[in-house]
Amino acid sequence: TTRDPQTATTDVLTYGDLVVAGKLIGPRIYSTGPGIFSSENVSSLEHARKVMKRYSAYYDTKTIKMYGTGNRQQRQWIIQAAREQNIMPTTEGGLNFRNNLTQMIDGYPGQEHSLPVFPLYKDVVGLVAFTKSAYTPTLLVAYGGPWAENYFYALERPHDDPKLNRFMPHHNLDSRSRRRNAGWFMEEEHVFEEQSAVANAIVQEGGRVGIGSHGQLQGLGYHWELWSVQSGGMPELDALRAATILGAEAIGLDNDLGSIEVGKLADLVILNSNPLDDITNSKDIGYVMINGRLYEDDTLNQVYPLNKPLPKLWWQDFAPTGVPGIRK
Template identity: 40%
Template sequence: EPGKYVEPTFSPDGKTVVYRKASGGSILNPTWSLEPGIYSVSAKGGNSTLITKSGYQPQFGAANDRIYVMSPWPKPTLSVVELESKQVRKLYESEHATEFRVSPDGQYLAFAERFKVFVTPFVERGKTINIGPKDSQFPIEQLSVRAGENISWSGTSDKLYWSLGPELYHASLAGLFDINQNAETDFKVKSGDNIGFTKTMAEPKSIFALTGARIITMNGEQVIENGVIVTDGKHIKAVGSKDSVAIPKGAEVIDVTGKTIMPGIVDAHAHGSQGSDEIIPQQNWKNLAGLALGVTTIHDPSNDTTEIFAASEMQKAGMIVAPRIFSTGTILYGANMPGYTSHIDSLEDAKFHLERLKKVGAFSVKSYNQPRREQRQQVIEAGRELEMMVVPEGGSLLQHNLTMVVDGHTGIEHSIPVANIYDDIRQLWSQSDVGYTPTLGVAYGGIWGENYWYDKTDVWNHPRLSKFVPKNQLLPRSMRRVKAPDHHYNHFNNARVAKELQDLGVLVNLGAHGQREGLAAHWEIWMFAQGGMTPLEAIRAATLDPAKYIGLDNNIGSLEPGKLADLIVIDGNPLTNIRDTDKIDYTMINGRLFDAATMNEVGEKKREKLYFEKI
């Protein structure tokens, strides 16, 4: 039976397998989410039995007749469930734990809290135990110096393992809770073993020559009429007029006369699921929709760390078709939420959190509502020392935003919540190197910009969007829509302010915020134009400037020899009609050319159908 099956575990005697059938998530077939819960089945096969409808991370201890499960709400808890009676009893609860792991012999409980690993004797009693690193009712030892997750035990319960990015750590429990233990003994593990591996980045062997098009290079204001682009593998080999570029022998020539070629769109503030319960789908319709609408690079400043970096590496290796994926991973949250709270009271605290995210693949972090200014400053300084970018959550407060500019964040994410700015803000911002990603689709100060496009256009009929987005995701939001007069839409003001800042030299960047797969990026471009940007300026805010903002402009953002072959072919001329940007015929990502109408790769076999295309 198709479904999302995760977290399998064997009973101590090897006769029973317990697993979780997961629900939720929009990127996989919704029928796979039916009848979720934790099930048991004989190791020899046969019918499964539902044990409990709630909980996750099922695990055995020393006994074969019971399992332990976690639940996240209202507090993280560990409960015991009797397999025969299905009776559930809560054993432990915590304020911030993200993992509980009972040792195979049932003697110890390991847990992770605020990204560190601890161990304590395991106790089952009638009253729920509130456990935490500073608990005094039971002995507790911190085992990790650096961050840790993915806790597991050795079969003999004498060693505990955890990981941080590519590093595997292990601690011996020998003598850990001996009654005559030396109080000065330090059980903390300071270093781990690198168990990472390398994978060759994907590179196609094909050579393409796209001929006859108008080419918006984004190399200054250069626009080439009747031009040619030659790609060789994943790089651009030549760009120029038709009479100045020699087409190599063996190149596949694609005649795109009368069309426009521009760099692929760089979405500096994207969101969207890349996995479901750590399952990375072989085809993610969100990614196909984005590519079909010309988005070739995304930077997601808030996503599940384990899922998005796995998807990023799979995209680089050519295992999935997707835009280039970059992310901060999980936010550095200032509020109180298990798995998110990043407590920062010093520069060392800030470096701890940035180091753990850098280990898993981040080159940027999202400083999200850290309540005190010096906390935000500590994150910025840690970023400077560790060579990482720091983007903050704007928070819709102007004074808050301005301190972020003064303190030197990489940029301000989300719009500043005012209709006008004056010389004080213009002078302040223009003398900084702080960028601006206003995410006009969710702009503050009035009705969100995305509502304008639902109001004024038939989004559900869009030829690309309706092809790659399942109806249950597209129709409810787009067919029944709010109507309002134009002057109620504040994004016009937000876009005008963005234009003013761009004129002063501030990097103003497209950020579609994941509002509507692929199409929302074009809404951002069109809204920039509504605010007064010329078509070329709006295209620059969608390509070269966000590439600069995230430090990738040496490789993407413009069409120049030696850069990566990320481009789109438009059936129209956005320099005369900016609304032509979404009329995409071809998308090229990393030198692979896709027919945007089908997302079949040119010269290759047809892709597998998405689940909703089979219905």
């Protein structure tokens, strides 16, 4: 299952419809749709209700992202309208620490991005845990230091990853993995391990932490974020809970997703090696299942209940062939 918080366009809604209709092979796709920004100029609770109708009645997103809609009163109108229309809201965590905390106090169930200061102490950790606001630190693009993704781009060599090369246009992979302009950093300059200690403290206090890869690199990005969140001492089991049931709770879908239980949807990731021994085993995937249909992870050929090879990917017909150069 994926959830995309704040899309610049509504394209993702179409992708989700295509998956449901069987026109594309993909995960369960949820989205907030375009965020609710200060440009809405929310002037009253009634105005907020009209804005929310866009999501509850038209987009049918089930969730929204309140992306800095204005002052605290305006943010409170937005969350009240969301509650009335059964929409699960999340927020954009910014550099204004006070705003981040008041959003949690006012009842927003989620914050995307790291809190902008660290280390944090028991007063803030206790507040986040008590509110049950899902803290999704997105350490791949965290505040306060080099982005964690640069650490993994340097060490993991995603350019040579066979799955990315199979399922991603190569020019697209090149543009992300070659000659990155973010710079090179000494290992001790990275801050994600220190920031992940905050995430661990929140979980140990009984709070919720989510895994959010910020859309940085399809497939591998989610694993990198999971490893980053675990790196500050979080037990591997708690990190896996953040990636599964806590994430499902964060978007209001824990009755259907996030754990293996009777009555829940038959969506599974089947691993070849144990991530409780080493969290990086999370990417050693053998099979994936969605709604009872089982696929080989390396090929996405369906093997149950029917044997069906993966159709040619749309962009493969346009892939360049041969060696570039001058021809006579």
